[in-house]
Amino acid sequence: MEAGTIVGLLADPARLKVVAALALDARTIEEVADATGLSLKDVALAARRLARAGLVHRDGHALALHAERFGEAARSAAAVAPPPERMSDDPAEDAVLRTFLRDGRLVSIPAQHGKRRVVLEHLVHVFEPGVRYPEREVNALLAAWHPDVAALRRYLVDEGLLTRYAGVYWRSGGYVDV
Template sequence: MTAHTLAGALADDGRRRIFAAIVLGATSAAQVAERTGLPARVVLTGVRRLTDAGLVAGADGALTADEASLRAAARDSRPADNADPAADPVLRTFLRGDVLVGLPAQPKRRRVLLTHIAERSFEPGARYPERAVDEALKAWCAAGGSDHATLRRYLVDEQLLTRAHGIYQRP
C-alpha cells in the first residue's frame, strides 16, 4: 500500500466513518451500518474499497483493520538513507535553507552538518585564504546559530578543512 492509496481510500467521509467503526470493534457490515448510520449499500461499497486498499481484512466474514498492512505502509514510506540531503533529519533540524540555526551538541550529528557545509562551501583541492573561508561561513551564520570562527574551527578539528600558513583547503 502506498501513501497515495491510503489517502485515496480515506479521502471520502463515509469510508473514514466505516474504517473508524471497524477500528472501534464493528466486525460485520450490519454493525458498521448501525454504528455509522450509513445505508448498507454505502457500507458494502466502502468496505470493498477499504479492503482493496489494504486497510481492512475480512477473514471469515469478520472485518478487522489490517494492522500488518498499515505497519508495512508506514515502514515503506520512510525516506531511504541515501535520500536527498535536505531530507536528513539533522539538516532539517539545524538548517533553514542554507542558514545555520544551531549546532548539534552530539559529535556525530555535528559531523553530518559540518560535512554538508564543507561540501556546499568549498571545492576539494582548492586553496582558500582565511578571509575567503570567513566570508563563505558568514553566510551560513546569518541567523545567529553560530559564529563563523567557531564553524571554521570545527571544520578544521573534524579535518573537513586543512589549514597551513593561513591557507585552507578541503581535502
C-alpha cells in the first residue's frame, strides 16, 4: 500500500478515529464505537473501507489493525523519494545544516561553536552585502528562521558576520557568491 493511499484514507475523520481506537487496543466494532463516540453504523462503514484497503482485518464484529502496513508504506515512500537537496558542497557543513534546519527554519541554535558558525554563515546570506538594515528589519529577517532573534543577532555580530553601529546593521563577513 502506498503512503498517499493511507493518508487519503485517514483524511476522513471517522476512519482516523477508528484507526486510533484500534491502535489503542479496541478489538470490536462496539469497543471502537465506545472509544470514539461514533455510531455503530459509522464504525462499520469506516471499518469496511479500511478493510478493503488492507489496513484492517475484519471478522464479523472483531477488528484488527494491520499496523505494520504503516511502516511498510513509509519505507516504500522513502525508497522512491528524491534525495534531499544539498545545503552545502562541504559534506560536514551539509550534515550540520541538515541537523539544525528543517523546512527553512532553524530548529535550535547550536551550542557548539563550530556548528553554530556553520549555521550562522548560512543565515547571513539573507543580508545583501552593501545594504544597511535597521534593527527592526534585521529582527524580521531573522524571525523567519528562529524566534530568538536577539541571540541570532548577537551571534552574527560576535562572529563578525554582521556589524552594528547606531542601531544599523550591515553584512561584514561570510563568503559572497560572485
